[in-house]
Amino acid sequence: MNSAVIEVLAPRYGIAWYPWAVQYFFLIAVSYSALLLTVPGLLFGRKNYESLAKVALLVTVSCTLVGPVALLADLHQPLRFWHFYANLTPWSWMSIGSLLLPVYLMLVVAYAWLAWRPAMQVQAQSEGWIAKISGWVCLGQWQAPRWMLVVAGLGALVLSVGIMVYTGAEVAIVKARPLWNTHWLPVMFVLTGVVAAAGLVILINRLMTGNDRDVNEQSLKVIVVTMILSALVAALWISEGITGFSPSVEQAFASLQRNPEWRAVAIYGLLVGIALTLTAIVMLRRPGWLGRSWIAGLLAVHIGWTFRWMVLMEVQTVAKNTAGYYHYAIEAGSSGLMGIIGTFGLWLAALLIIDILVPWKKSLQAGAH
Amino acid sequence: MDKIRRALLGQIAKLTAGAALVPLSSLASAGINDQPPRREGDPEKRYGMLIDLRACIGCQACTVSCHIENEAPLGSFRTIVSQYEVEHDETGDSATFMLPRLCNHCENPPCVPVCPVQATFQRKDGIVVVDSDVCVGCAYCVQACPYDARFINEYTQTADKCTFCAHRLDVGLLPACVESCVGGARIIGDIRDPDSQISRMMKEHYSELMVLKPEMGTAPHVFYLGMDERFVSRPDAKPAIWDVRDQQGEEIGYEFSGH
Ligand code: SF4
Ligand code: SF4
Ligand code: SF4
Numbered sequence: 001m002n003s004a005v006i007e008v009l010a011p012r013y014g015i016a017w018y019p020w021a022v023q024y025f026f027l028i029a030v031s032y033s034a035l036l037l038t039v040p041g042l043l044f045g046r047k048n049y050e051s052l053a054k055v056a057l058l059v060t061v062s063c064t065l066v067g068p069v070a071l072l073a074d075l076h077q078p079l080r081f082w083h084f085y086a087n088l089t090p091w092s093w094m095s096i097g098s099l100l101l102p103v104y105l106m107l108v109v110a111y112a113w114l115a116w117r118p119a120m121q122v123q124a125q126s127e128g129w130i131a132k133i134s135g136w137v138c139l140g141q142w143q144a145p146r147w148m149l150v151v152a153g154l155g156a157l158v159l160s161v162g163i164m165v166y167t168g169a170e171v172a173i174v175k176a177r178p179l180w181n182t183h184w185l186p187v188m189f190v191l192t193g194v195v196a197a198a199g200l201v202i203l204i205n206r207l208m209t210g211n212d213r214d215v216n217e218q219s220l221k222v223i224v225v226t227m228i229l230s231a232l233v234a235a236l237w238i239s240e241g242i243t244g245f246s247p248s249v250e251q252a253f254a255s256l257q258r259n260p261e262w263r264a265v266a267i268y269g270l271l272v273g274i275a276l277t278l279t280a281i282v283m284l285r286r287p288g289w290l291g292r293s294w295i296a297g298l299l300a301v302h303i304g305w306t307f308r309w310m311v312l313m314e315v316q317t318v319a320k321n322t323a324g325y326y327h328y329a330i331e332a333g334s335s336g337l338m339g340i341i342g343t344f345g346l347w348l349a350a351l352l353i354i355d356i357l358v359p360w361k362k363s364l365q366a367g368a369h
Numbered sequence: 370m371d372k373i374r375r376a377l378l379g380q381i382a383k384l385t386a387g388a389a390l391v392p393l394s395s396l397a398s399a400g401i402n403d404q405p406p407r408r409e410g411d412p413e414k415r416y417g418m419l420i421d422l423r424a425c426i427g428c429q430a431c432t433v434s435c436h437i438e439n440e441a442p443l444g445s446f447r448t449i450v451s452q453y454e455v456e457h458d459e460t461g462d463s464a465t466f467m468l469p470r471l472c473n474h475c476e477n478p479p480c481v482p483v484c485p486v487q488a489t490f491q492r493k494d495g496i497v498v499v500d501s502d503v504c505v506g507c508a509y510c511v512q513a514c515p516y517d518a519r520f521i522n523e524y525t526q527t528a529d530k531c532t533f534c535a536h537r538l539d540v541g542l543l544p545a546c547v548e549s550c551v552g553g554a555r556i557i558g559d560i561r562d563p564d565s566q567i568s569r570m571m572k573e574h575y576s577e578l579m580v581l582k583p584e585m586g587t588a589p590h591v592f593y594l595g596m597d598e599r600f601v602s603r604p605d606a607k608p609a610i611w612d613v614r615d616q617q618g619e620e621i622g623y624e625f626s627g628h
Contacts, residue, residue, distance in 0.1 A: 004455075006454040016520075081505065092401075092485045174479075176516075319603065320516065322451065
């Protein structure tokens with residue numbers, strides 16, 4: 001019809017999930033992805049992957065510990081978290097997640113504890129307060145058999161699949177937001193999570209260890225492969241929208257029609273993705289450049305985090321009923337900027353405390369046998 | 370949206386309004402994200418609302434009375450009347466269109482199964498409510514509602530929404546918005562009772578009734594009479610009083626900016 005429609009008074013709806021949610025989704029994805037990176041070196045005991053496993057283990061433990069804090073903070077009634085366990089709701093993905101998360105956390109901690117324990121037991125022999133704490137943390141000088149580590153590791157891996165599925169499904173089932181309602185979203189969460197985890201491993205490798213070449217090389221390879229897979233998935237997702245194969249994706253595109261900001265975001269994503277992939281490939285080809293892998297690491301973390309920011313925050317600014325887009329200006333308070341900085345601060349604190357207490361650079365339990 | 374698409378949506382809108390009348394007998398399978406069993410409320414009844422848009426003058430009396438009755442925080446609304454100005458491109462003629470919005474008390478409400486603590490539930494009489502003593506404020510239901518009918522109440526920090534004024538219905542009163550409607554546009558009642566005003570009107574206007582966003586498969590129970598198909602889903606419109614920020618990104622005179 002040839003008419004222009006104006007919505008005279010459009011109410012403004014606030015966003016309902018705050019940046020805390022981004023922090024949780026980011027940290028938990030890095031957590032399960034870094035856990036995967038520990039597998040060859042720690043679980044399979046492959047010597048040439050041990051350095052990678054050491055850094056990845058530190059990353060997975062620190063993120064696993066801090067992630068749930070961000071999740072709790074995103075509740076408007078955080079002190080009621082026990083309601084999750086008092087009212088088990090097996091048909092709600094979020095409720096399922098609330099059951100998986102603590103088990104996953106405990107298994108990851110147990111896995112790391114068993115891996116770090118031999119070195120901590122040695123540390124406990126010396127003098128000083130760190131030795132004393134190490135002694136307490138080790139719970140004695142008895143030898144933990146390797147099967148315990150394997151069981152904890154396998155258990156954590158199984159649970160991590162649960163975490164991947166639930167965090168993805170939780171968002172992807174929301175029909176009300178066509179931009180979320182696609183089965184490709186959980187896949188993209190995992191892929192970008194792996195990219196970010198590999199990136200973070202490279203950064204920690206640069207900052208806290210001697211910028212180990214193997215770690216850089218292996219992580220860059222992971223980044224290249226996952227970026228190529230991400231590109232494939234993105235292409236499939238877009239083609240579903242263009243061909244109308246998936247009505248929800250088509251709707252999602254329609255909801256962004258003629259919006260220059262979203263177009264800019266898509267182009268930016270494409271460019272950064274290409275930049276990261278090319279950087280990683282070039283660095284792998286030129287051994288002399290491996291030492292600068294941290295550049296790729298930064299880009300990778302940026303992609304993993306920004307993907308979640310766009311998906312979780314920006315999508316909330318697409319109005320469901322009314323005309324136009326809501327503006328979301330990040331607030332300075334605890335639900336906004338402080339939340340983001342606070343979570344990263346907490347993560348850094350966790351990282352440093354582990355670094356002080358745990359001789360994580362020493363050989364892992366896998367190497368002790 | 371092109372013409373054909375719009376016409377199609379209009380068709381679906383009509384069809385779904387009809388389908389909603391057939392009670393969804395059993396949704397109780399054990400799958401994730403399926404509708405859980407209903408609880409509380411009178412199983413003999415099914416409340417619904419019919420909004421006769423021909424009688425709505427867009428005065429927002431319902432918005433105000435609902436606000437006072439249900440003590441919603443400033444800037445959050447359980448109901449609001451969207452007002453559109455439609456201008457014909459060639460003739461320049463303009464007309465206004467009023468669209469009262471509230472919770473649709475859907476027959477298949479996506480806000481219910483997502484709730485991780487069963488704070489949001491559907492009563493046997495079809496009314497979807499939130500138990501604010503149980504709600505953890507995760508806002509998952511706010512995301513899941515396709516109609517923006519929910520919000521987090523900044524006083525209680527829990528989910529809030531239209532309850533069809535269940536507290537009033539249960540003692541034989543009409544909802545605040547119905548009571549205060551100047552044009553008598555809002556008709557609430559038991560659609561299972563063939564003699565209720567809503568049932569009679571639905572029967573009379575059966576083929577003209579429409580619901581919002583039928584493509585979401587929610588089977589809304591707020592039915593619109595005199596609806597324009599272009600407004601059934603997110604309308605292709607420009608917001609007028611919307612841009613509350615100036616060029617520096619600062620908020621300009623938004624009435625409720627004090628939060
Ligand atoms: S309109 Fe929204 S809040 Fe109301 S029942 Fe439907 S989905 Fe739930
Ligand atoms: S905000 Fe409250 S009512 Fe809504 S899903 Fe979360 S716990 Fe349930
Ligand atoms: S029925 Fe009650 S809660 Fe719902 S819109 Fe009307 S006044 Fe508000």
